[in-house]
Amino acid sequence: MSKQEALFEYCLRLGDNSLILGHRLSEWCGHGPILEEDLALANIALDLVGQARTLLSYAAKVEGKGRDEDALAYFRDDKEFRNALLVEQENGDFAVTIARQLYYTIYAQLLLTELQHSKDETLSGMAAKSLKETNYHLRHCSEWTIRLGDGTEESKRRMQDAVDSLWMYSEDLFATTAGDELLVKEGIAVDARTLKPKWQAKLKEILEQATLTTPASTFMMSGSREGHHTEHLSYLLGEMQYVQRLHPGMEW
Amino acid sequence: MSNDNQGPLWEVFVQAKTGTPHKHCGSVHAPDKEMALQNARDVYTRRNEGTSIWVIPAAAITASSPEDLGAFFEPANDKIYRHPTFYTIPEGVKYI
Numbered sequence: 001m002s003k004q005e006a007l008f009e010y011c012l013r014l015g016d017n018s019l020i021l022g023h024r025l026s027e028w029c030g031h032g033p034i035l036e037e038d039l040a041l042a043n044i045a046l047d048l049v050g051q052a053r054t055l056l057s058y059a060a061k062v063e064g065k066g067r068d069e070d071a072l073a074y075f076r077d078d079k080e081f082r083n084a085l086l087v088e089q090e091n092g093d094f095a096v097t098i099a100r101q102l103y104y105t106i107y108a109q110l111l112l113t114e115l116q117h118s119k120d121e122t123l124s125g126m127a128a129k130s131l132k133e134t135n136y137h138l139r140h141c142s143e144w145t146i147r148l149g150d151g152t153e154e155s156k157r158r159m160q161d162a163v164d165s166l167w168m169y170s171e172d173l174f175a176t177t178a179g180d181e182l183l184v185k186e187g188i189a190v191d192a193r194t195l196k197p198k199w200q201a202k203l204k205e206i207l208e209q210a211t212l213t214t215p216a217s218t219f220m221m222s223g224s225r226e227g228h229h230t231e232h233l234s235y236l237l238g239e240m241q242y243v244q245r246l247h248p249g250m251e252w
Numbered sequence: 253m254s255n256d257n258q259g260p261l262w263e264v265f266v267q268a269k270t271g272t273p274h275k276h277c278g279s280v281h282a283p284d285k286e287m288a289l290q291n292a293r294d295v296y297t298r299r300n301e302g303t304s305i306w307v308i309p310a311a312a313i314t315a316s317s318p319e320d321l322g323a324f325f326e327p328a329n330d331k332i333y334r335h336p337t338f339y340t341i342p343e344g345v346k347y348i
Contacts, residue, residue, distance in 0.1 A: 034258045036280050036291035043294050136293075143286055 006179030015055030016083035022048030074244035149210025
């Protein structure tokens, strides 16, 4: 794998994470538990879609085959998506959405903090800008985790169930490929494996504050880096890509 | 959202620029002050409108009632000497 191919894959990974999670959060629009939260989730969704645009545009440029951000977002099939399994999981109840957000955002914050020092100027610039947004996202989901975990009997049960049910997708966030290793050596990419201990420590800190138990199960799903996804991604893409597939290139 | 279980109401004050007063801009629901601050940020400042936010429990505000209108404000109307309208302001004075 050439450096160019590796960088294309890496940008897809980062961009797809933002795009798919952003789309998932946008599904809450109009369905939030209260007006204020409806706005908060849609707001975070917009931040993520903004990050996805930067990353997918850059991926398309690196690839150099005449594709653009829209071609990458709307005209790839599920096996060509490189997002982590975690972010494609369904919204579930509000606790599941918050747990998914917590797992991802701790990871994103650690990743972006390091990526600010990337030798690739587009990536370092994107990271510095996105980190500010991500710091706020983490504040949002950790405050909710603490309130739901340390709330009523029902909110605690639901929050613990949510944390437990998504646990098996957490390892996949840190999956690395041979291409990544190439980029890490060049000082372009972040070695995701080095983020894992910090991720575990931060998660434990928040869950303890929320009086929740950190899951201990060892069974982990993986495969997103090779394009092996859970069934939920295809349904999400079906909805997200429908209009562009029906009327290619349509604008409004 | 049929029954109002959205939590207590908070009044939101946003400061547009450093040094200017915080102005009331609306209210939000939130279970506690931290969440009230976040909700206020999301509802009122997501288009870069502010530099600082205050949230205050709506219950902590003591307000005059419409019945007080006469007693509170009317007596001012017929005492024109309370208004500084009899002074000539020198030319060139801008901020008065």
